[in-house]
Amino acid sequence: MSWLGCRNALLTSKRIDARNHQQPSTSAFFVDVDTVKTERMTHLLVLPILIPLITAIAVLLSRRAPRLQRAWSLLGAVGLLGATGALLAVVWTGGIQHVQLGQWPAPFGITLVADVLSAVLLVVVGLMGLAVLVYALGSLDAARERSGFHALYHLLLMGVAGAFLAGDLFNLYVWFEVLLITSFVLLVLGNDRAQVKGAVTYVLINLVASLCFLAAIGLLYGLTGTLNLADLAVRLPEVEAPGLVTAVAMLFLIAFGIKAAVFPLFFWLPAAYHTPPVAVSAIFAGLLTKVGVYALIRVFTLLFTQDVGYTHTLLLWVAVFTMITGVLGAVAQTDVRKILSFHIVSQIGYMVLGLALFTPLAILGAIFYVVHHIVVKTNLFLVGGAAHRLGGAFELKNLGGLYRARPGLAVLFLIPALSLAGLPPLSGFWAKLIILRAGVEAEAYLAVAAAVLAGLITLISMTKIWNEAFWKPLPADRSLSDGAPSMAALITPIVVLAAVTLTIGLYAEPLVVLAERSATELLDPTGYVQAVLDTPIEEASAIRIRP
C-alpha cells in the first residue's frame, strides 16, 4: 500500500528535475523555430476556452449598453468559430496537439489535448455558437438579454469547449460543472412557471450525475494514482484487479449516461428541454448531451477496453433501448419541442450504438453521426421557433397553414427533418448507413433492426409535424403573423445550417475522411499517449514504479 506515497515522492523529484531542465531554454535569449511553432499551437489550443471567457467578461462589463453587448457577443462567436477552424487545420496537418499549462510536464500538470475528434467537435461548437446566437439576437426578449443571457451563453460555450479539450479526468469534471451551472441558469432565466418546474428535475438529476462522476474519479485515482487520460491509458491495463476497473467503468457509464440522456436515465431531458426560449433549447439540444456522448466515446475507447465483451455489450443494449424508447416517447407528444426533445434521446442511441459495436467503421459512424446530429437537431429547434413566431404556438393542434404562407420555411423544415429520419441524399442517410453497415458486419442484427425501426418511426414523427404545422389548413380561430420584427435573423441561421446538412449529404467525403482518421486515432491510443506524455508507450510503461 505504501507504493503510492513512494511514487508521489519520486514523481515530485522527477517533476523538479524536469523543471530544472526547462529553465535554460526559457531563459535563453534566442528563440528557435520550434519554440515559436509550439507557442502558436499553444495559443490555438487555449483560444477556444479563452475567447468565450473574454467575451463573457466584455459582455458583463458593458451591461448598461445592450447594443455594445450584442456586438461583443457576436464578435466572440465569430472569433470562436475562426479559432476552432484554425485549430482543426493545425490538427489535421500536424497530428494530435497538446499543451501542458504552466509547463508542468504530463501527467502532473493540466493538459489540454486536441485530436481530430476534439477539433471536429470544436468546429461544430463554433458553428452552432454563432448560428444560435444570431437566432437569439432576433428572438430573445429584452428582459432575458438584460439579465445576462450573453455572458451565460459564452460561458456555456467555454464549458463545452473545455470539456472537448480536457486531457485529464478531473479537468473534464470541472468543465462539466462549468457547462452545467451555466445551463442551470440559462434554463431558468426568465423565471417562467414551466421553466422552474423543468429545472427542478434537471438540476437534481444532474447533481447526482456529477457526484457519480466524481466518485468514479476518486476510485480510479485510488486504483492507478493518476488522472491524466494518456497516463491512465498506460496504467489501467496493468491494474491487478480488472474487475474493479470494470466496476469503475460502470460508474462512468452511469455518470455520462445521465449527461448523454441514454436509456434508462434520459427522463430529465424531455422534462426540461422544451421550457426555455427556443434559442436556449436549441443550443442545449445541439451541444449538451453530445458532451456526454463525447465523454463516453473518450473513456470507452481510451480507458476501459479491458473487458469489451462486458462493457460494450452493455452499451449495445443501452443503445437499442435508447433508440426505441426515444422514438416511442416522441410519438405520444403533440408539442413540437417535446417531439424534438424525445428525438434527441433516440438519436443518442445511434451514437452509442456506433461506440458499442467498437469496430473502426462503427466508431467512424458514431463520430459522423454526432456531427450530423448536432447540426440537424439544432436546426429543427430553430425551425420550430420560427414556426412559433409565425403561428404563435408550439402545440401542433394550434398550428397550420405554414406551407401555404411560407413555402420557403417548409422546405427549410424538410431538409433537417428528413435528414433526421435518414432519407437520402441528406446527411442523416450517410450517418445511418454507416452505422447500419457496421452493425451488419458485426452481426448485431437485433441492433440493426432496432435502428431501422427507430428511423422509420422518426419519419412518421416528422411527417406528423409536417402534416399538422405545415400542410393542414390553419385552425379557424387562429391567425398567422408576418414574423416581424427580425424574421431575417431567425431565418438566416436556419438557411446556413440547412446548407451544411445538404453539403454533408451531397459531399460526405471530407467529413467521412475526418471521422475515419479520428476513428483510427481512437482505436489505437498509442498516438494519443505518445503525444501527451512525449514518450513512446513502452517507455512510459517502463517508468512506472512497482509497488
Added chain:
Amino acid sequence: MDVLLALLAGLLTAAGVYLLIQRSLLRMLFGVILLSNAVNLILFVAGRTLRATPPIVPDGLMAPAAAVANPLPQALILTAIVIGFGLVAFAFVLLSRASATFETLDADELARLPERAPDIEEN
C-alpha cells in the same frame, strides 16, 4: 483509518440515497449534500491516509526528505467542495422559487401540476 473512513463514506452514501428516494424535494437536496460529502471522503481515502507529514519541501532541498502525505486528493476535494457549494446554493434558491411558484415541494404533487397557470392559454 482507511477502513473507518470507508465505513463513514458508506454510511453517508446510504443516508444520502435514502433521502434521495423521498418525495420531498428538500429532502432530496439534503440527500445530494450527504452524497457529495461521501464522495469527498472517497476522494480523500483514494489518496491513501498513511502519514500526516505535510508535503512541504524544506529549504535548500528540491524534494521532500522523507515520504509525505499525498497533497493531490486534498486539492481535488477543495475544488469539489467549492463547486458543490455553488451548485447546492443554486439548487436551494431554485427550490425556494419552486415552492413559491407551486406552493409545494412534494415531487409527486409537483409532477401532477400543469406547467402553465390554469388561466393562461398556451401562447
